[in-house]
Amino acid sequence: MRSDVEAESEVAASNDVTELKEMNRIVGYVLRRAQLALFEDFARRFKGLDLTPAQFSTLVAIRENPERRQSDIAAALGIQRPNFVALMDNLERRGLAERVRSGADRRSNALALTLAGTALLERAMAAQAEQEAAIRARIGEPERLRLIDTLQRLTGI
Amino acid sequence: MRSDVEAESEVAASNDVTELKEMNRIVGYVLRRAQLALFEDFARRFKGLDLTPAQFSTLVAIRENPERRQSDIAAALGIQRPNFVALMDNLERRGLAERVRSGADRRSNALALTLAGTALLERAMAAQAEQEAAIRARIGEPERLRLIDTLQRLTGI
């Protein structure tokens, strides 16, 4: 025999709460919601650093690939070349990164971090490490590594 | 002793390819790239149906929560009320969903699918099932279920 609690929760499910059971079985939807949550968390943590995810990833990519061409960095990050111009303008205006006309091919810019850019990136990496730690606390390190691996396999879809 | 191939690939790694090893250790970045890949895949599969992810999720949510208020559906999907108006205008203009002034509270709209909306959603669910199948083929069903679970835990960050 069914308890009153069960009957009540059934009524609640069908009358009070807006259910999204179907959408929550779809990887694309759940992935989108998780991504938005992580971006909001990122925004909170990076408030004082004044860096967007795109700006942060650009600094990281430049440090890991010093002297590489502007187009190559943009392409690696999946940013359209035209849209990357304003982003670099901003980083350069703030003295975080610089464009140097390449001697070999004077059409291209070799990108590099400034000392200030390196210093800010140091603080940004620390803030990012805190997000990773929060994720680790929530799902555990093995699951965090597994998640990264699974998502990378999914990216080739 | 190192082979020529190993030496060559090392040179390539440090000189030819733009590396993103650091970013690829960050959950937020990998998640973002996977999300974009899935949205592109969605766009390909839904080309003929002319439904964006937001429109698709709206149809699904209305079917699962018939007669619910417009604001409740929007809130459940994480869409701002003002932005939901144009989305519903579009679905209504195409005869897929309808707004009915509620008798109980005449400020609110009760949303429902039309027959055409139900029929289109049928086809859309089939297209979506194909994406899930593609994901399943790529990472396996246990990992797909585990991914959904992990992402949902991450969403509460």
Place this chain on the structure above:
DNA sequence: TATTGTTATACTCTATAACTATA
């Protein structure tokens, strides 16, 4: 006085065409 749906608006992100300077 508060809430639902709506309008207006602004801001960010993203995509494409076309220019310039170099090659």
Place this chain on the structure above:
DNA sequence: TATAGTTATAGAGTATAACAATA
């Protein structure tokens, strides 16, 4: 003729303030 960086621009998505109708 092609490429790197740039400009201009348009479209989508998203966020906030304020209004009319209703509670």
